[in-house]
Amino acid sequence: MKFTGTSSYVATDDLKLAVNAAITLERPLLVKGEPGTGKTMLAEELADAFGARLITWHIKSTTKAHQGLYEYDAVSRLRDSQLNSERVHDIGNYIVKGKLWEAFEAEDRVILLIDEIDKADIEFPNDLLQELDRMEFYVYETDQTIRAKKRPIIIITSNNEKELPDAFLRRCFFHYIAFPDAETLRQIVDVHYPDISQQLVSQALEIFFDIRKAPGLKKKPSTSELVDWLKLLMADQIGVDALREADASKALPPLAGALVKNEQDIMLLERLAFMNRNRR
Template sequence: MTEFRRFRGTLGYLTNDALEAAVNCALALERPLLVKGEPGTGKTLLAEAIAQTLETELIPWHVKSTTRAQDGLYVYDTVQRLYDSRFGDGDVRDIRRYIKLGPLGRALASERRVILLIDEIDKADLEFPNDLLHELDRMRFRVVETGDEYVAKERPVVIITSNNEKELPDAFLRRCVFHFIDFPDREFMRQIVNVHHPELSRALVDQVLAVFYEIRNMSRLRKRPSTSELIDWIAALRKAGIDEVKLEQALPFLGALLKKEQDLVAYADQLAGGRKYRS
């Protein structure tokens, strides 16, 4: 039986008690951990931090609208086999050469427990979540083309992220441990900034946080700036040698924070109006 190791965050990934409890619950129950939250709150980085804590491999699986659970197990590369048959490159009779394990297949076939990150599951169609958990419950799969069967020796630690763009099936939710990552308050954000930019002066930290949260509180924004965008913005300020910022129309590197044309217009309009909007 795998030794149970508690997750307490890492030097580069700060946590709170609620997040640590959710991760450790998922580890203890050997259930998938479903993590929701707005983009930029560290959902994907959480999987990296867990892999670092458990000292194991992280296998990422970035979901698209066309993703199927079967594709996550393996794909049969018929195009490459046809190419080789035409140009004489290798023995096309050996079908195993053309079987490529997908992220889920690699996780189940691994000799040791790994972290499987299923990123942005809400991008897939409605059947994908239940098909996915069906394969995880079986802990084995068979390659139809060769007859080879893979049986998992260790259940992978499954971290599933969602941006909450689509409702997930109730049957899927019942089988997961759930955690919602709240957007960091100002004091917690200060700690995050200190991790990424430890040499930043306290005065500049105060200024960038004041500007950042004022922008986030503007009511007309369609996409509010996230933690990752704040970190990038600070990096740009430091490279340019800027040691003072304030909320104004000529805010330096505004494009690092606002990524939609409508939001840039809304930002300018609200500053011109001389009001501070609250959501």
């Protein structure tokens, strides 16, 4: 099982090596990188490349590790007992399977995405150590052990909002998706818009990287935001000349709301443009 990329996802050689190393080692692949660099999409493309089912566990600040295994719905059981329901005699009726359970009981090998693990409590990764290591867990309510029929390929993403515990990191293969260079971005744009004007792409990339290089920027525009911006430029038929004029006379390019997402950055870019004009 080797990942070689897909026609709709530009994967660098380093990323392909990391994916295949994690598969060989049978360890989760921990992927970090700026938001919008394709971490979540990697799992989707892996599923497409291998013809496998994708099971996604989106992590929130309130998510607990046991929710990925199962939850016991005691409230429903109490209600059914008050209604004298026959279901109450089988406790299994009140076990709600989590995403790990779903992945473990799959007959075929699946892709399990644990998305944005750094959003959860700091103890969350440690609470999953044994389950991800042994590929099994115990259900106390029904006195059964759930073991993985086929070891899933596990992709874990992080935006680096919190440091992850060393014990957890030791059990993962790590890869950092560096921000793409101009040539890689061109390839990504070509995948999304094969008929786009290359002159437009060149001018848009120049403006895009100028914004990213602005000192003190709170949120740098991401790859996905560049793709959105180009889509808007084409939809509104804004050509190269309009971008060049805007670049020379204004702090922000047309439809900049696709790239710049907060007022502090808008004010910063306007201030930098004002200072540059005064130096001329």
